[in-house]
Amino acid sequence: MKISIARKVEAIGTKLGRCPRCMKTSFLVAAAAWALALAIASMPTPQPIGILVWVVSAACTMLWIGHLAAFATRATRGAFRKAGDEARIRGKSAAAMVRWPRRRFVLTFAKTFLVAALATSFPLKLMAQSCSCSEPDCTCPPDAPNCFINPALQESFCCGYEDTGCASPLLSWCCPNGTNCYGDNGECY
Numbered sequence: 001m002k003i004s005i006a007r008k009v010e011a012i013g014t015k016l017g018r019c020p021r022c023m024k025t026s027f028l029v030a031a032a033a034w035a036l037a038l039a040i041a042s043m044p045t046p047q048p049i050g051i052l053v054w055v056v057s058a059a060c061t062m063l064w065i066g067h068l069a070a071f072a073t074r075a076t077r078g079a080f081r082k083a084g085d086e087a088r089i090r091g092k093s094a095a096a097m098v099r100w101p102r103r104r105f106v107l108t109f110a111k112t113f114l115v116a117a118l119a120t121s122f123p124l125k126l127m128a129q130s131c132s133c134s135e136p137d138c139t140c141p142p143d144a145p146n147c148f149i150n151p152a153l154q155e156s157f158c159c160g161y162e163d164t165g166c167a168s169p170l171l172s173w174c175c176p177n178g179t180n181c182y183g184d185n186g187e188c189y
Contacts, residue, residue, distance in 0.1 A: 017070030019180040020120070020164055026067050027120045030060035068120070072113040074184070075152030078169015079108055082153075115151045148172070 140158035148165025159174035166181030175188035
């Protein structure tokens with residue numbers, strides 16, 4: 001049974017921007033590709049090889065940006081869905097909610113994109129090791145010393161030493177060492 005190209009693209013889109021480890025790896029590959037491109041540019045090389053290296057570097061960068069954009073879009077939509085639910089609970093009209101989203105959506109998307117870009121581009125050793133999150137009330141226990149921030153929910157959470165912190169617009173969770181985050185509902189694979 002052949003799978004259509006549209007279904008393959010959809011499958012890739014559902015996984016893009018969900019795994020912190022993959023996002024970090026895509027940044028590292030893009031950085032290495034650009035370092036290689038600059039090194040090759042400083043040497044006399046045939047033109048096709050030089051062009052190929054620049055194209056590969058740009059493609060790796062676009063993959064990283066795709067991860068960031070997918071994460072930021074999902075996180076921003078989740079934050080707006082949550083805000084809309086809270087507004088409906090408070091009795092605000094749908095018309096009042098429609099007026100504000102564009103500008104706020106762009107600002108929230110930009111903030112989330114920037115936080116994700118910084119989080120994936122910092123070396124692992126600069127990540128929080130004893131809960132030095134931005135919130136002062138974050139106190140992680142010794143058995144789960146790593147503090148992670150979920151920008152969509154604006155919360156901090158603690159995970160074990162080698163665990164991966166997972167964040168979605170719906171919740172925050174930890175995946176054990178050797179597994180990756182999957183989906184928006186606390187799944188690991």
